[in-house]
Amino acid sequence: YPIYNNTLMYIHKCVLVKFSHFIIPNGKRDLKPQDSRKSQLSSWSFQLAGILQDVSQEELYARVCRRVVLGALDGYNGTLMCFGQTGAGKTYTMTGSTESYKQRGIIPRALQEVFQEMAKRTDYAFSVHLSYLEIYNEILVDLLSSLQDLPQLSPRGMVVVEEPGRGVFIRGLSLHPVHSEEEALNLLFEGEMNRIIGSHALNRNSSRSHCIFTVHIESRSRTLSVAKYVTSKLNLVDLAGSERLGKTGSEGQMFKEAMYINKSLSFLEQAILALADRRRDHVPFRQSKLTHALKDSLGGNCNTVLVANIYGEAAQIEETLSTLRFASRMMCVRTNPAVNEHMDPAQIKKLQKDVHMLKEELSFYNTLVNRPRVMYEPLSEAQLAEIHSQVQRYLKGSLEEISIISIRQVQAVFAQFKLAVQSKRQGEGSPVSKKRLESASKSKLNFVQMPEREQESQEPDTESQDTQESQPPGNEPFNPEYVYCII
Numbered sequence: 184y185p186i187y188n189n190t191l192m193y194i195h196k197c198v199l200v201k202f203s204h205f206i207i208p209n210g211k212r213d214l215k216p217q218d219s220r221k222s223q224l225s226s227w228s229f230q231l232a233g234i235l236q237d238v239s240q241e242e243l244y245a246r247v248c249r250r251v252v253l254g255a256l257d258g259y260n261g262t263l264m265c266f267g268q269t270g271a272g273k274t275y276t277m278t279g280s281t282e283s284y285k286q287r288g289i290i291p292r293a294l295q296e297v298f299q300e301m302a303k304r305t306d307y308a309f310s311v312h313l314s315y316l317e318i319y320n321e322i323l324v325d326l327l328s329s330l331q332d333l334p335q336l337s338p339r340g341m342v343v344v345e346e347p348g349r350g351v352f353i354r355g356l357s358l359h360p361v362h363s364e365e366e367a368l369n370l371l372f373e374g375e376m377n378r379i380i381g382s383h384a385l386n387r388n389s390s391r392s393h394c395i396f397t398v399h400i401e402s403r404s405r406t407l408s409v410a411k412y413v414t415s416k417l418n419l420v421d422l423a424g425s426e427r428l429g430k431t432g433s434e435g436q437m438f439k440e441a442m443y444i445n446k447s448l449s450f451l452e453q454a455i456l457a458l459a460d461r462r463r464d465h466v467p468f469r470q471s472k473l474t475h476a477l478k479d480s481l482g483g484n485c486n487t488v489l490v491a492n493i494y495g496e497a498a499q500i501e502e503t504l505s506t507l508r509f510a511s512r513m514m515c516v517r518t519n520p521a522v523n524e525h526m527d528p529a530q531i532k533k534l535q536k537d538v539h540m541l542k543e544e545l546s547f548y549n550t551l552v553n554r555p556r557v558m559y560e561p562l563s564e565a566q567l568a569e570i571h572s573q574v575q576r577y578l579k580g581s582l583e584e585i586s587i588i589s590i591r592q593v594q595a596v597f598a599q600f601k602l603a604v605q606s607k608r609q610g611e612g613s614p615v616s617k618k619r620l621e622s623a624s625k626s627k628l629n630f631v632q633m634p635e636r637e638q639e640s641q642e643p644d645t646e647s648q649d650t651q652e653s654q655p656p657g658n659e660p661f662n663p664e665y666v667y668c669i670i
Contacts, residue, residue, distance in 0.1 A: 229507040230514060231491070231666045240279060244292045247667050251417070251486050252293050255400055256300050256309075258413030258522035262420065262480035263289060266509060267492035268502040269424025276490060276669060277421040278375065290396055290419050294367040297398060297417075306406050312358040312399040313367060315374035318472050319392035320443045326374035326394070327357050343475040348525075350479045358399065371396065391440045393447065393473050394421045410530035414523045418480055422448070422473075425502065447471045452509055458482045459515035486520045489513045489666045510666045554588070562591055574599035 235243055251261035265273035279288030301309045315326040323341040341355035361367045379391045398417040423444045450471040457466040458481060468478045480487055491510040493503045562570075574596060576582035587593055 227504060227507070229511045231507075231510055231668050232514070233667050235667055235669045240286055240288060240292070243276070243669075244289055247488060247490060248289050248293060249296065251488055252296050253300065254486050254520075255398070255415045255417040256297065256304070256402070258402070258415050258524065259520045260416050260418075260479065260483075260485040260523065262418040262477070262485050262487045263490065264418075264420035264422060264477075264480075264488075265490045265492055266422050267424060267506045268494060268499060271424060271492035271494055271506075272669065273424060273490075273492045274421055276492060277419060278371075290371060291368060293398070293417065293419060294371070295364050297400070298364045298367070304402075306404065307402045308405050310401045311361050311367070313361055313370050314353075314356050314358050314397045314399070315370070316353055316356055316395045316397070316476070317378060317392045318395075318447070318476070319379055320440060321447070321472055323353060323356075323472060324392075325356055326377045327359060327370060329377065330357070330359065330370070330373065343472060345478075350483065351476065353476065367398075391423060391444070393423050393444075395419070395476060396421075410527045410534060412525055412527060414525060416479075418477070418485075420477070420480075422451075425505070447473045450474050451477075452512070454481060455509065455512050455516060459512055481518075482516060483518060484521055484523070485518050487516075487518055491666060491668045493668060507668070510668065514666050562595060566592075567595060570595045571599055574603070578603060 233246070235246070238246075248263055251263055255261045265276050267273055275286075275288060277288050278290050280286040297311065301307075301311075313327075317324040317326050323343070325341065341353055343351060344354050345351050359370055361370065374394075374396070378394060396419045398419075399414070400417065401412060401414045403412040425445055425448050450467070451474055453470065454466055454468055454474045457463045466482060468474045468481075474481070479485055489510060491506050493499075493506050570592065573582060573585050577585055585596060587596070
């Protein structure tokens with residue numbers, strides 16, 4: 184994807200400074216005479232997550248994108264978008280150059296890491312689907328529609344819709360299954376060939392549309408027979424560049440395209456402002472197709488990172504400041520990423536059927552070996568009381584052994600032994616300690632009968648303060664909400 188040499192020079196002048204301030208000097212020598220009113224400020228300060236200067240495409244991906252991609256494999260939605268002036272290098276950052284393998288961009292590297300990581304996680308079965316959406320003059324276009332065997336839908340037939348549990352998606356957008364990095368890259372190149380580009384004074388290959396390349400991932404456990412599975416979406420967004428018509432010299436059709444681009448970017452900024460203002464109840468996502476399609480990415484369940492591409496030239500200072508203002512506003516937006524867990528109804532029915540068959544097989548086996556009838560249901564109050572009595576008699580020596588006939592009985596017996604040890608540590612001579620033991624015994628026995636999910640949410644109050652251990656806080660899900668600047 185050929186780009187101006189000056190863009191290539193600026194794109195790789197990057198150094199990451201975590202949560203630093205980006206300052207642009209504005210000396211009077213760089214201003215035209217008619218800009219004298221703007222010379223009152225000698226510098227501007229913007230708080231960003233980092234400044235990338237003099238870094239390779241590989242380092243850019245490692246510092247900005249890798250955690251988002253790995254999070255998608257764990258079930259977290261992720262979005263990475265490039266924003267900035269036309270010709271500042273957004274498409275190069277996102278897709279790279281075909282001239283050198285080392286110059287490949289974020290999307291090819293993300294696809295490579297997805298399939299490499301899937302090969303490492305042998306305990307899970309993954310399925311990957313790709314889609315490539317273009318928004319041109321407020322019309323939704325499927326860049327991979329030429330690969331569909333079904334009759335092609337007209338652009339008017341594609342709409343942005345929302346459904347509970349599924350979020351925002353594009354109805355009519357084709358999804359293509361892929362099983363290898365090579366297949367994924369072929370789809371990427373096919374979509375790139377169908378993109379609409381144009382040439383003007385600032386960029387010989389200017390994107391005339393917004394493009395969203397989405398990787399849909401689903402994973403299921405190979406080792407556990409559970410009905411739960413996780414899904415995620417990884418959106419890689421190449422926004423069309425904002426344009427000043429006086430600098431680009433756009434006319435005719437390109438003038439119309441520039442108007443639509445600037446309008447949609449203006450609506451995007453309005454949505455960002457509304458999201459950053461917590462007093463606002465309404466966010467105008469439906470003002471444009473772009474903001475509606477990115478609704479989940481901007482203010483929903485998603486790890487979102489913005490890369491701001493800017494020129495490093497004094498002649499482009501106004502556009503640079505505009506881009507950095509947008510980036511600083513994006514820093515104020517907070518998303519709430521969470522793992523997208525789902526339950527498969529068909530798998531639930533299958534597991535229920537398997538449990539029923541296993542119970543019948545156990546019952547048949549017990550009959551063959553002349554074992555007494557074993558109950559696999561939760562123990563009754565009478566059975567729990569009998570277990571408590573047996574354990575007490577065993578500890579006193581009046582009972583030589585306890586007959587074990589089920590797993591639930593084993594759990595209940597061990598719970599009684601644990602309570603006895605704890606009671607001895609505390610001293611069991613007083614009536615108060617005996618009363619506490621009886622209460623703890625009943626609580627513990629009820630606890631071991633609970634399903635595993637309920638046990639995870641409750642703990643029996645049987646241990647004293649000196650035996651309880653504080654648990655370290657778990658690792659919180661990664662929520663970057665970072666904005667990086669590339670010059």
